[in-house]
Amino acid sequence: xxxxxxxxxxxxxxxxxxxxxxxxxxxxxxxxxxxxxxxxxxxxxxxxxxxxxxxxxxxxxxxxxxxxxxxxxxxxxxxxxxxxxxxxxxxxxxxxxxxxxxxxxxxxxxxxxxxxxxxxxxxxxxxxxxxxxxxxxxxxxxxxxxxxxxxxxxxxxxxxxxxxxxxxxxxxxxxxxxxxxxxxxxxxxxxxxxxxxxxxxxxxxxxxxxxxxxxxxxxxxxxxxxxxxxxxxxxxxxxxxxxxxxxxxxxxxxxxxxxxxxxxxxxxxxxxxxxxxxxxxxxxxxxxxxxxxxxxxxxxxxxxxxxxxxxxxxxxxxxxxxxxxxxxxxxxxxxxxxxxxxxxxxxxxxxxxxxxxxxxxxxxxxxxxxxxxx
Numbered sequence: 001x002x003x004x005x006x007x008x009x010x011x012x013x014x015x016x017x018x019x020x021x022x023x024x025x026x027x028x029x030x031x032x033x034x035x036x037x038x039x040x041x042x043x044x045x046x047x048x049x050x051x052x053x054x055x056x057x058x059x060x061x062x063x064x065x066x067x068x069x070x071x072x073x074x075x076x077x078x079x080x081x082x083x084x085x086x087x088x089x090x091x092x093x094x095x096x097x098x099x100x101x102x103x104x105x106x107x108x109x110x111x112x113x114x115x116x117x118x119x120x121x122x123x124x125x126x127x128x129x130x131x132x133x134x135x136x137x138x139x140x141x142x143x144x145x146x147x148x149x150x151x152x153x154x155x156x157x158x159x160x161x162x163x164x165x166x167x168x169x170x171x172x173x174x175x176x177x178x179x180x181x182x183x184x185x186x187x188x189x190x191x192x193x194x195x196x197x198x199x200x201x202x203x204x205x206x207x208x209x210x211x212x213x214x215x216x217x218x219x220x221x222x223x224x225x226x227x228x229x230x231x232x233x234x235x236x237x238x239x240x241x242x243x244x245x246x247x248x249x250x251x252x253x254x255x256x257x258x259x260x261x262x263x264x265x266x267x268x269x270x271x272x273x274x275x276x277x278x279x280x281x282x283x284x285x286x287x288x289x290x291x292x293x294x295x296x297x298x299x300x301x302x303x304x305x306x307x308x309x310x311x312x313x314x315x316x317x318x319x320x321x322x323x324x325x326x327x328x329x330x331x332x333x334x335x336x337x338x339x340x341x342x343x344x345x346x347x348x349x350x351x352x353x354x355x356x357x358x359x360x361x362x363x364x365x366x367x368x369x370x371x372x373x374x
Contacts, residue, residue: 006046010071014046017071019113023105024081031078045082047075049098057086058095075102111148120153121146121201121227124190126160126216128178128208137161142205145229145238150203157205160185160216170363175370178212186219202226205238210333210340211357211370217344218373228305228345230338233297243301249311252288253318261323261353262330263315265343266290267298269334276332279358279367284330285323287315299336308339312346320352329353332367334360347373 022029022044031044051059052068067073075098077085085093123146125137139157146152162181167174194200204226206213220226229238252264262276262284273286289311291298299305319329329352333340347355355373360366 006069006074010069010074011046013071014074014076015044017106017109018076019109020044021076021105021109022078022081023075023102024077024085025101025104027078027081028105029078031076043079045077045079047077047082047085047098049073049075049095049102057090058093058098112151115151119149119151121150121203122153122194123157124160124202124204124226125157126182126204126206126208126213128161128212137205137207141238142203142229145205145240146203150201150227153201158189158202160189170361175211175359178208179215179371182212182216183219186216191219200225204228204341205231206337206341207231208337209359209370210335210337211359213337213340214331214333214344214355214357215371215373217341218347218349219344220341221345221347221349227302228338228341230299230305230336232300240302241300243303247291247304247307249307250288250290250292251311251315252290254285254287256283256285257322258283258285259323259326260284260330261319261326261328262286262332263319264288264290265331265333265335265339266294267335267339268294268296270294271332271334275366276330280330287319289315294334296336299338305338305342309342309346312343316347316352323353326353328356331355331357332360333357344373349374 020030020032021027022031032042033040034043048056048068049058050063050067050073051057052064053059054061054064056064085098123139123142125139125142127137137157137159139152139155142157143152160182162178167177190202194202202220202225204216204220206216206228208216229240231238232241235241260280260283262280264271264273264276264286266288267290270290273288276286277284289308316329319326331343333343335343356369357371357373358367359370361368
């Protein structure tokens with residue numbers, strides 16, 4: 001039982017430094033409201049690191065009296081963790097551990113509350129059914145991926161997904177409905193709100209079939225202040241990872257020059273040219289962007305994404321120079337979702353050929369035309 005009376009000024013300072021939350025590592029529980037009723041009142045406890053009496057938890061013959069009312073020696077805690085450190089597991093909570101908890105929590109709060117508008121970003125979630133599987137996108141996981149360079153501007157995401165759709169990407173109507181929904185949601189929730197506000201930043205978290213993501217990128221092209229994220233399998237999550245050593249993209253140019261032009265994007269998997277000529281005919285001129293060993297989790301870093309943007313811009317310029325008489329570019333993508341979206345952003349509608357974008361679905365017998373991009 002505490003024997004010291006911590007001055008009100010010190011308690012207020014502690015509340016400020018803790019942001020009114022439990023400072024026990026991993027808890028962060030708000031201490032100004034009841035979870036059940038949501039009534040707002042003070043449910044915090046002042047916990048001493050060194051007890052304010054020598055025979056208390058972590059008590060000391062000299063320091064207990066000296067530090068009893070010091071800000072550096074007290075923590076804000078919920079009832080559960082206050083009892084844990086003082087009664088249930090005193091030995092497991094030595095002074096050094098509690099000091100580290102306090103310092104880490106207060107350092108995090110200091111960083112978070114120093115955010116200015118320049119560090120804020122609006123989280124955008126866009127998902128659509130891939131085969132029979134829906135998309136699973138969550139605001140909290142997206143918010144975690146932003147830090148420490150950006151922080152969420154709002155507590156809720158801008159969601160563009162069509163909820164509870166029963167259509168699958170093997171159906172022609174799926175592409176019509178999803179494209180129209182995306183177009184309407186974008187115009188209403190993003191373009192109408194951010195187009196004229198140049199300081200508004202977007203962080204895009206996409207999980208949908210690649211043709212739809214290319215179309216989404218096309219819509220985003222005139223809103224430049226946007227970052228695109230990639231869902232990684234290993235380790236799982238949206239946070240960007242270290243740039244892999246000795247990584248590069250490979251460009252393969254066609255040996256023939258035809259008015260039927262295709263772009264083979266073999267990054268997540270290998271697309272044999274025979275699968276493309278079976279759709280377009282043997283005379284098709286096929287340009288390829290690939291990596292040495294295509295696989296579905298190769299994209300790790302933002303640097304790789306930027307490299308792809310530069311490579312794609314170069315290839316689209318060359319295609320235009322070589323095939324100026326072509327009417328359209330047939331795009332066959334096997335790419336990660338973030339690259340899919342960047343394809344649409346890189347394309348320049350007034351300069352590049354119109355896109356005919358294909359989607360592979362085994363139930364439909366291979367590559368099928370999905371979306372036109374004029």
